[in-house]
Amino acid sequence: MTLRVLLFGAEARLAAAPAVQVHVPDRPLIRDIRDALAAQHPALSASMAHARLARNHAFANPDEPVSPDDELALIGLVSGG
Amino acid sequence: MNIRVTIIDGPITPSAVPADSGISTTPARPPATAPPTVPAAPGARLTFEGLVRPDEDGRPILALDYQVYDPMATRQMESIARALLEELGLLSITILHSRGQVRPAQCSLRIDITARHRAEAITAMARFIDQLKRDVPIWKTPIFADIG
Numbered sequence: 515m516t517l518r519v520l521l522f523g524a525e526a527r528l529a530a531a532p533a534v535q536v537h538v539p540d541r542p543l544i545r546d547i548r549d550a551l552a553a554q555h556p557a558l559s560a561s562m563a564h565a566r567l568a569r570n571h572a573f574a575n576p577d578e579p580v581s582p583d584d585e586l587a588l589i590g591l592v593s594g595g
Numbered sequence: 596m597n598i599r600v601t602i603i604d605g606p607i608t609p610s611a612v613p614a615d616s617g618i619s620t621t622p623a624r625p626p627a628t629a630p631p632t633v634p635a636a637p638g639a640r641l642t643f644e645g646l647v648r649p650d651e652d653g654r655p656i657l658a659l660d661y662q663v664y665d666p667m668a669t670r671q672m673e674s675i676a677r678a679l680l681e682e683l684g685l686l687s688i689t690i691l692h693s694r695g696q697v698r699p700a701q702c703s704l705r706i707d708i709t710a711r712h713r714a715e716a717i718t719a720m721a722r723f724i725d726q727l728k729r730d731v732p733i734w735k736t737p738i739f740a741d742i743g
Contacts (some may be wrong), residue, residue, distance in 0.1 A: 521727070522664055544613030568732070571667035587664060587732070594661070594692065595645050595704050595724060595731030 515540055517580065519551060520587040521558075525565060528557045532550070539581075544569065545576040549584060565590045597687035599642060600672045602663055607644075607691050632695035637709035641716040642678050643724065645704035647697050651737040658696040661703060664732035671731045673725055682739070683715040688723070692733065703735075 520533050536550035544567050553558045567574050569588040580586065647659050677689040686709040693703040706723060710716040727733075 520664070521735075522732060543741045568667055571664075571670050573730070587667065589664075589667075589732050590734075592682055592728065592730070592732055594663075594731050595728050 515542070517547065517582070517584075517586060518540075519547065519567075522587070523590055523592070525558055525588050525590045527543070527559065529555060530557075533560060534558075542580050543576065544574045544578045544580060545554050548576070548578060552589065561588070561590050598610045598673055598676045598720055599687075599689045600666055600669050600676070601691045602669065602694050603687050603691055604695050605693060606697045607693055607703065608651050608701075616628055618741045635686055635711075637711065639708075639710050639711075639713040639716040641706075641708045641713070641720050643704070643720055644702045647699050649670050649699040651739070654737075655740040656699065656737045657701065657740050658738045660736045661737055662734045662736070663692070663694045665694075667732050672727065675726045675730070679719045679723060683719050685710045685712070685715060685719055688719070690723075696738070 516535050516537050518533050519532060519537055521529055523574060527533050534551070534555050536554055538546045538550050542550075547567055549561060552562045556567075566585060566589045568589050569578060569584050571585065571587075573589070603643040650656060651659075672690050672692070676690065679685060680688055687707070691705045691709040704727075706720060708716045708719050708723075710719070716733075
């Protein structure tokens with residue numbers, strides 16, 4: 515299946531896009547999304563050491579299952595305030 | 596629960612504060628007849644305003660451009676505020692954060708906390724800001740003055 519992952523900040527600049535697609539096996543876990551991002555988008559691989567994945571607007575654990583309708587986002591180092 | 600989070604386009608000014616936000620933009624004055632037995636009456640109100648500095652890494656800037664992942668940023672700030680409110684027994688937390696460009700000396704973040712006593716308000720303010728800078732999906736990009 516193909517999923518879309520939103521990008522922001524430095525990660526959006528590195529990928530030169532506000533979102534990327536990843537191809538993963540059916541019924542993936544969050545860890546599969548991370549692995550796919552690193553493998554399929556080399557521009558993001560350096561960010562994966564510190565970036566966190568969010569699912570439906572909350573930080574996600576590696577073992578969480580992902581549904582096709584979930585909103586996924588890669589959250590790199592933030593700098594609000 | 597008395598928590599309010601608002602994302603505002605541009606700098607936070609008195610006119611940008613929503614009229615129904617409960618935030619006072621004038622100094623507090625004691626009520627003429629303060630009821631001494633109201634248990635939830637605040638003994639402390641703490642306000643923090645984050646201002647944009649005129650430089651980043653020694654380079655002058657025209658502005659900071661804030662990008663906000665709105666639904667998650669709002670949810671995260673509400674979650675942090677709720678946890679602090681419950682743990683410390685605060686009375687209210689109101690947060691306003693900018694989206695888009697904010698120029699030097701302008702306000703990009705305002706937090707108002709009320710509590711029964713100053714100690715928990717001060718503790719909550721420091722912890723909220725620390726967690727915001729770690730867990731709230733907001734990014735700022737400097738717009739440098741020396742780039743055309």
